[in-house]
Amino acid sequence: MKINNRNYPNQNKTIIGICMDGTSYPYYEAAKDVMPNLQRFIKEGSFGMVKSVIPSFTNPNNMAITTGVPPAINGICGNFYWDTELQKEVMMSDPKYLKVPTILSEKSKNGNKVAVVTAKEKLRRMLSHNLEGICFSAEFANEATLEGNGIENVEADLMGKERPGIYDPYISVYCIEAGAKLLKRDHYDVMYLTTTDFVQHKYAPGDPEANDFLSKIDYWFGELDKLGAIIGITADHGMEAKTNADGTPKVQFIEKLLNEQNIPTRVILPITDPYVVHHGALGGYGTLYLEDKTQLEAAKTYLLGLDGIEKVLTNAEAVVAYELPADRIGDLVVLSDASTTIGRTPDWHDLDKVKEGLRSHGGEHCQEVPMIFNKKLNAEYAKKLASGKSRNFDLFHFLSNGF
Structure with missing residues (x-):
């Protein structure tokens, strides 16, 4: 089927797009000894470097990934912007700012069973726009309802535990774990899982805290892989130290x-x-x-x-x-x-x-991010990934056409 002038044919297997917020390749390289599943994907599947959209922030890139097109077309160019009509700053979390439908919503309206889990509530409203399926945030998992989110009793019935706080590193683990538990419980045609970057804002690649976090993420990558899904992992942006010599913000x-x-x-x-x-x-x-x-x-x-x-x-x-x-x-x-x-x-x-x-993050220095698949791409899409010209918002195009 065609969505925003790009083809996304249905697949026989579950396709899962994962956005690892703020995770540039150096995080994975520094954690390779504690991420055996990801290392296996890189070696036995497919791996390349792609560019995110500018500004390299969360909302513009998540909405680019889930629409398959850049901000000029989908309209989302920041977390905040100046509304010239209202003459005030507004947060771009309202679906009214989206100029095109998402791949997720269009798939859900055309017979695909779709599930979306985001760490941050700020993304959920746009990701759930016109979506006929499951969409909830880990941040407010306790408030999910059948009417509003397509699922209820997330903590008790799905996860068997309370969600972590938004400033707890493991809220992102909870997000990926939720995806695995949903897929264990039922079949989905399309899934999108997107984390938060609290860890990457606080810890550099190779820091013990970063590696511990990524090791726990890796476990759930492995569980998703065992369930037979085609998995594509990218990021919305990288991360850089922004400090003076004395450690104060520059x-x-x-x-x-x-x-x-x-x-x-x-x-x-x-x-x-x-x-x-x-x-x-x-x-x-x-x-x-x-x-x-x-x-x-x-x-x-x-x-x-x-x-x-x-x-x-x-x-x-x-x-x-x-x-x-x-x-x-x-x-x-x-x-x-x-x-x-x-x-x-x-x-x-x-x-x-x-x-x-x-x-x-925000500029060009945080624009290069990895794209990793747990399966080998076909020759055409392997060449596209190797070219260095692909974008993170090509993720679902690769998942739909590359295998």
């Missing part, structure tokens, strides 16, 4: 700096979401709305002179470079280098939450 507060230059500006940080403990709303990407459009070049020149600011693109340039929707990204798009974050003003951010060891 930030350029560009709204404050531009206003001091008499260039009145509103900065929107699309990483902003309810999970401030993760990142303090500091990431590698921002969009700017200038009060006076004649100051565009002055603002661009000034920003490019700042330490750690790597790219400044006009609206038109950003639309072409990153396949973004022109009506949702402001006058300028700013990206930082690998070790710097973009802020608004010092008092706008709760820096106490990230005063040591800030790790974050």
Whole structure:
């Protein structure tokens, strides 16, 4: 069947798309001794590197993966954006911001049995839009109902235990485990499992805490594999340390700096979401709305002179470079280098939450992520994956056509 102008034929086996939030390849490489199932997938199945969408944040990439198209087409270009009609910042968690249907909803309406489990509730509303099947978040697993989520009594009947808190590393394990337990209980044609990146924000590749977390994830990868599913694993973005030499956050507060230059500006940080403990709303990407459009070049020149600011693109340039929707990204798009974050003003951010060891994402340096399948791709799709030109939002296209 055709969805958003791409073909997704039905498969005889269950296909499972997994988004490991914030998990760049170095995490897997450092944990290879405790991830035997993933290592087996890499060696006996298929593995390559792909690029995520920019901004390399959670909502844009999850919605790209589940629609199979970039933000210019699906409309989701951040966790937050400036609504020019309402004249206020809004969180892009409402399905009304989606411009196209998801692969999941279209499959569910055409005879496929579909189940979706997300760690974060912020994604569930869009992932469940027009979905005729199961969709719940681990965060609010205790509140799942048949009417709202297609399932009830998740903790007691499915999982046999309470869900962890959203800032507990094992809420992501709970998410993958839920997928395995659903598949053990019943057949599904299509599944999508998407985790949270609390661990990756707090711990670097190879840290004992990161490896312990990934070892537990790996167990459930193995359980899904035993059930005969075709599994595809990718990520929404990678993660980088964003600190000064003394460990404090490295930030350029560009709204404050531009206003001091008499260039009145509103900065929107699309990483902003309810999970401030993760990142303090500091990431590698921002969009700017200038009060006076004649100051565009002055603002661009000034920003490019700042330490750690790597790219400044006009609206038109950003639309072409990153396949973004022109009506949702402001006058300028700013990206930082690998070790710097973009802020608004010092008092706008709760820096106490990230005063040591800030790790974050958003720009091009967190764009390269792995794509791993537990089975060997056919020759055509093996060549596509090896080319280095594939995207994380090709995941379901590979799962539907590559075997």
